[in-house]
Amino acid sequence: MPELPEVETVRAGLQETVSGAKVTRVEILDSRSLRRHPANVGDFVETLTSRTIQAAVRRGKFLWLPLNQKKSEPQLALIGHLGMSGQILVRTPDYEEDPLTRIIVHLKAQDGLKYQMRFVDQRIFGSLAIDVMEDTEDGNPGGFSGEEIINSTWLNKIPNQVAHISRDPLDPAFNEEAILKLFKKKQSGIKRVLLDQGVLSGIGNIYADESLWLAKIHYDQPANSISRIKAKELLAHVTQVLAKAVVAGGTSFDEQYKNINGESGYFSISLNAYGLTGLPCKRCGRAIQRDNWMNRGSHFCPKCQKLKAS
DNA sequence: ATGGACACCTGTGGGC
DNA sequence: TGCCCACAGGTGTCCA
Numbered sequence: 001m002p003e004l005p006e007v008e009t010v011r012a013g014l015q016e017t018v019s020g021a022k023v024t025r026v027e028i029l030d031s032r033s034l035r036r037h038p039a040n041v042g043d044f045v046e047t048l049t050s051r052t053i054q055a056a057v058r059r060g061k062f063l064w065l066p067l068n069q070k071k072s073e074p075q076l077a078l079i080g081h082l083g084m085s086g087q088i089l090v091r092t093p094d095y096e097e098d099p100l101t102r103i104i105v106h107l108k109a110q111d112g113l114k115y116q117m118r119f120v121d122q123r124i125f126g127s128l129a130i131d132v133m134e135d136t137e138d139g140n141p142g143g144f145s146g147e148e149i150i151n152s153t154w155l156n157k158i159p160n161q162v163a164h165i166s167r168d169p170l171d172p173a174f175n176e177e178a179i180l181k182l183f184k185k186k187q188s189g190i191k192r193v194l195l196d197q198g199v200l201s202g203i204g205n206i207y208a209d210e211s212l213w214l215a216k217i218h219y220d221q222p223a224n225s226i227s228r229i230k231a232k233e234l235l236a237h238v239t240q241v242l243a244k245a246v247v248a249g250g251t252s253f254d255e256q257y258k259n260i261n262g263e264s265g266y267f268s269i270s271l272n273a274y275g276l277t278g279l280p281c282k283r284c285g286r287a288i289q290r291d292n293w294m295n296r297g298s299h300f301c302p303k304c305q306k307l308k309a310s
Numbered sequence: 311a312t313g314g315a316c317a318c319c320t321g322t323g324g325g326c
Numbered sequence: 327t328g329c330c331c332a333c334a335g336g337t338g339t340c341c342a
Contacts, residue, residue, distance in 0.1 A: 003335055035318080061336075084336055085320080100320085123319045125336060188312065197337080204335050257335080274335085295315075297333080 002082045004061060004168055004202030005245035006257050010088050011063045013260035014056035017090045018065070018107060018117060022052045025106040033102035033121055036081065036161060037129040047130050048078060048105065060168045060201025064159050066133065075133040077159045078105075083125030089118045090260045098262070103128055122256070133157035168202035169239040170246070176235060183223040183231050190226060191219035191298060194238070202242060206274045209299045211238040213273035218307040219291075219298045225310030273299040 002010070026045045028034065037044050051067040057077075058064075064077040080088060089098055093106075093114050103119040119128055136158050167174045179200050186193050193199055194208045203211070212219055214237040217226065226234070250257060258264055272282055277290040281301040291298045 006335080032319085081336080083319090084334070121319095122321065123334085123336095125318065125320095186311090192313085195336090206335055294313090296335095 002061065002086070002250065002257055003204035003207055003245075004170065004242050005207075005248070006250035007058055007061050007063055007082060007202075008170070008246050009250040009259050010082070011056045011058040013090065014063070014065065014088065014117075017260065018053050018109075018115070019055045020053065020110045021107040021115065023048050023050060023105055024108050024114075025049065027104040027106070028102075029104070030102040030124070032124045033119060033127050034129065035124075036079070036127040038131060038161075044128075044130055047076065051076075051078075053078070053107075059158065059162055059171065060165050060197055061204070062159075062162045062165060064162065066157075067130075075157055076130055077133050079129045079131055079159050079161060080119070081126050083121060083123060083127070085122040085256055086126030087118075087120040087256075087258050087262075088260055089120060089258070089262050091116045091118060091262075129161065131159045131161050133159050134163065165197050165201045166199055169200060169235065169242055170202070174200075176232070179235065180228060180231055183226065186223040187225075188223060189220035190217060190223045190234070192294070193223045203238060205296060205298075206271070207238065207241050207245070209274040210241050210272060212305065213300060214241070216304045218305045219293065219300055220307055222310055225308070273301065275299065 026048050028041055028045065031041045034041055034044055048067075054066040054068060056063060056065055062079060062081055064079040066075065066077045069075050080086075082088070091098070093116055095116070098118055098120050100122050101118045101120050102124070105117040105119075107115045107117055109115060119126075134157060136156055182199055183190075183193065186199075191208050191212060194203050194211070195205070209219070211234060215230065215234040217230070217234060223231075249259060273288055276288045277299060278287050280286065281288055281304060284301065284303050286301055286303040288299055289302045291300075
């Protein structure tokens with residue numbers, strides 16, 4: 001999937017184009033893309049139709065569009081997760097069909113112009129859903145939404161199905177101390193911990209491998225065996241890699257990953273480990289190794305990233 | 311708690 | 327050309 005930077009690119013685009021727009025019609029072309037919706041397809045269509053989108057908010061790899069609230073109803077949001085291959089495209093109605101479109105949300109913007117927000121997804125691991133928002137546990141904003149709307153009151157709420165996702169490193173309320181303490185309690189390998197969205201969110205396989213390469217840590221190094229200094233260094237690399245990729249518009253290094261206009265971003269962040277199996281490590285020259293790990297791949301330099309006895 | 315397997319899906323590219 | 331296998335950036339659940 002898109003990891004945090006790709007999702008943030010989509011969020012920023014949606015904030016710009018669809019906030020304030022009203023839903024005029026909803027087309028479900030493949031109901032499997034509503035997997036995460038708690039009720040049935042009819043409920044999704046009925047609830048969403050005629051609503052106005054308030055903004056675009058994100059936490060980790062989840063994004064959501066708070067909807068206007070009707071009296072005597074809880075605050076609702078349209079939640080999107082892109083899974084491994086999802087895209088959200090905003091098109092004019094006459095724009096050519098996008099292959100693999102699963103859901104079309106027809107919109108009328110405040111200026112009267114019509115748009116279609118198209119949810120495109122090859123593998124259908126992603127989905128749209130509508131869910132209730134609840135107050136955040138700590139009263140801090142529920143997600144990162146860019147400076148422009150960070151003070152809005154509804155940011156003190158988070159959708160139910162995102163509540164178990166921890167804050168990401170780009171969240172203004174991200175608590176580094178709390179993460180360092182959690183590391184000390186975990187004997188799992190550090191990469192497993194980095195990918196645990198309940199510990200900190202937004203990191204996927206690419207940025208985990210890249211951050212660990214930068215910090216020279218083996219993916220299976222028990223989290224609690226890493227010194228505080230070294231762990232802080234790792235988190236700094238994580239934050240920096242994510243932030244750089246956000247600026248670059250996501251690491252869209254193939255056709256799959258696109259912004260809301262369907263453009264693949266320039267791949268201006270060069271990778272050092274991910275997908276570079278067999279190529280020389282840019283630090284020491286040793287061939288990058290790919291291990292089968294957790295039903296996927298882990299890329300690392302066997303010389304720079306040795307497993308240390310603990 | 312923790313690690314592993316697997317389910318959910320489609321598409322692409324390499325080897326034979 | 328076709329066929330089979332490996333592989334793809336995620337998440338959730340069930341089981342030892």
